[in-house]
Structure formats: structure tokens, C-alpha cells
Amino acid sequence: MTESLTITRITHSCHLIEIGGQIILTDPWFSQRPLYNPGEPIAMMPEDLPHLDAVVISHEHYDHCDLDSFRRYRDKNVPMIVAxxxxxxxxxxxxxxxxxxxxxxxxxxxxxxxxAAPGKHGVHEVTYVITSGGRSVYFAGDTLLIPELLTLTDRFGPLDVALLPVNGLHIRMAGNKQVVMNAEEAAELTSVLRPKLAVPQHYAFTGGRIGDRLFLKSDKNPALFVDAARRLVPDVPVKVIAPGEPLTIAP
Structure with missing residues (x-):
């Protein structure tokens, strides 16, 4: 029997995934620093989280691995699967x-x-295919599009949801180096993986007026991914989830 699947966006790439009656937290981020602002509300604090059955962390960057804040979560024995x-x-x-x-x-x-699946970013990264109760979610952290990701459904079977970064982040100080897939590349990956639903993440992030002008360059509008996906794979629905909004995916 296929069980329930609900995604609740907290902010950025931080989500609660309720799959098969179990709850997983992805890439915890619950605070902000100079040059690191989610650019959107943070829907929940660590002390307000429900019981977690697992936590997955794709890499060590603060906006995906805010352990100073997450240590306020009450259960220090929660299973953590990490890069x-x-x-x-x-x-x-x-x-x-x-x-x-x-x-x-x-x-x-x-x-x-x-x-764990491959990822490519400015530091060592892994991404994750999470399965339970006949349901399957791909969580892509903030990876670039790399050829290995095109094989995920061959390895793990059909996906119910793909959570994909879309802001195409470039680092100006590193010769304008791209470190995150952009909307067009995320749509290309969607066209290969063909999940039942694609959800953009990692787009509202900002370094503030100074950080964005001097250090970072990115696309902050998830509609770019929505439009690209409609062009490349019109039969796969896309949903932009606001922070705090639970989305239940039908079997």
C-alpha cells in the first residue's frame, strides 16, 4: 500500500518531508548572518519542530548546515545522515x-x-533519494547539474517529488564561477527524471545589497524554473511552496 507524502518548506533548502509516516528534516537553516539571509521567512524554529525520524545534510555550508541553531532541537540522538x-x-x-x-x-x-547520490558544489556535497512506504523523494541540496544525476531513476526507480535548486548561484570573486544549477538546468533534469511533481528550492537567498553586488550573483525568481519546466516537460507539474506551507502529494 502506498503511504502518505507531505512536504513542508521551512526556508531555502530546509524542508520537512513526511513520507511513510516518518518525518525527515533536510539541510537545517534557522538563522541569518551578514551576507547570509534566506530572503524569505523561516517558518519554524528548532524547538518547534515535530519529532524527527532522521535528518539529512548535503554539505557543510552554513545555509545548509546551521548546527549552532539546530542544536536547540531536543533529541540529540536523532539519526543524522550527512556528507x-x-x-x-x-x-x-x-x-x-x-x-x-x-x-x-x-x-x-x-x-x-x-x-546518497552525487552532487557538485563549491565544497564536497552529496544529494539524497529518500524512500519509504512506496514513495520516493529526491533532495538535491544546491548541486550543479552533473551527468550522474541523469541516472537516478535508472538506479532508484520513479520519483514522486524532486526538490531542485534553481538559482544558478555564481561567485563573483571566483571569476563568476557557477556553483548551483540554474532554472534551465533544473528543468533539464526534471525532463529526464520525470517526477510526479517538481518543487524548486534555493532561490530566495540573498547576500544583502552589498553581498549581492560585490560577491554573489543569482536568480531569485522561482517562476523562471516554472516557465522552463513548462517548455521542456509540460506534463510534469511544478509547485512553488511558500515557507510553512504543507503540500500533500497524492499517490
Missing amino acids: GPVAEKARKAGFTNVRALEAWETAQVGDLTIN
């Missing part, structure tokens, strides 16, 4: 049940199967 460089940071933050995965490795947490 390798995050493991020591999570343990230093007081979390006791931490496991690092590399691409194509798998962890079992209760009835959840968490498959």
Missing part, C-alpha cells in the same frame, strides 16, 4: 547518532531508505 565533512561538526554540536554517506551508499533508518 562526510559534516559528521565531525555534527558530533561537536552534541549529536550522537551521526553517519556519513558517500555517493551511491545507503543507510536504513527504521522504514526509511536513504540513498
Whole structure:
């Protein structure tokens, strides 16, 4: 029997995924710093989170791995599945049940199967295909589009939801280097993976007026992805989720 699937966006790439009756938190971010602003509300604080069955963290950048804030979450034994460089940071933050995965490795947490997939970013990154109860979600962190991602459904089967970064972030100080897939590339990936639903993430982020002008360049409008997906794969629906908005995906 296919079980329930609900996605609740907290902010940026931080979501609650309720799949098969279990709840997973992705890439915790609950605060802001100079040059790091979600650009949208943060819908929930760590102390307000429901019981979590697992946490996945794609990489060590603060806007995806805000452990200083997340340590306020009450259960320090929550299973944390993380990219390798995050493991020591999570343990230093007081979390006791931490496991690092590399691409194509798998962890079992209760009835959840968490498959690590490749990612490419400014630091070491993994992405995740999370399955349970006959449902499957791909969480792409803030990776670039790389050829390995085109094989995900061949390896793991059909996807119910793909959570994809879309802002095409460039680092001006590094020769305008691109470090995150853009809307067109996310739509290209959608056209190959063909999930039942595609959801953009990682778009509202801002470095503030100074940071955006001097250091960062990105697209902040998720409608760019909506339009690109409609052109490239019109039969796959796209949903932009506001912070705090739960979205239940029908079987």
C-alpha cells in the first residue's frame, strides 16, 4: 500500500518531508548572518519542530548546515545522515547518532531508505533519494547539474517529488564561477527524471545589497524554473511552496 507524502518548506533548502509516516528534516537553516539571509521567512524554529525520524545534510555550508541553531532541537540522538565533512561538526554540536554517506551508499533508518547520490558544489556535497512506504523523494541540496544525476531513476526507480535548486548561484570573486544549477538546468533534469511533481528550492537567498553586488550573483525568481519546466516537460507539474506551507502529494 502506498503511504502518505507531505512536504513542508521551512526556508531555502530546509524542508520537512513526511513520507511513510516518518518525518525527515533536510539541510537545517534557522538563522541569518551578514551576507547570509534566506530572503524569505523561516517558518519554524528548532524547538518547534515535530519529532524527527532522521535528518539529512548535503554539505557543510552554513545555509545548509546551521548546527549552532539546530542544536536547540531536543533529541540529540536523532539519526543524522550527512556528507562526510559534516559528521565531525555534527558530533561537536552534541549529536550522537551521526553517519556519513558517500555517493551511491545507503543507510536504513527504521522504514526509511536513504540513498546518497552525487552532487557538485563549491565544497564536497552529496544529494539524497529518500524512500519509504512506496514513495520516493529526491533532495538535491544546491548541486550543479552533473551527468550522474541523469541516472537516478535508472538506479532508484520513479520519483514522486524532486526538490531542485534553481538559482544558478555564481561567485563573483571566483571569476563568476557557477556553483548551483540554474532554472534551465533544473528543468533539464526534471525532463529526464520525470517526477510526479517538481518543487524548486534555493532561490530566495540573498547576500544583502552589498553581498549581492560585490560577491554573489543569482536568480531569485522561482517562476523562471516554472516557465522552463513548462517548455521542456509540460506534463510534469511544478509547485512553488511558500515557507510553512504543507503540500500533500497524492499517490
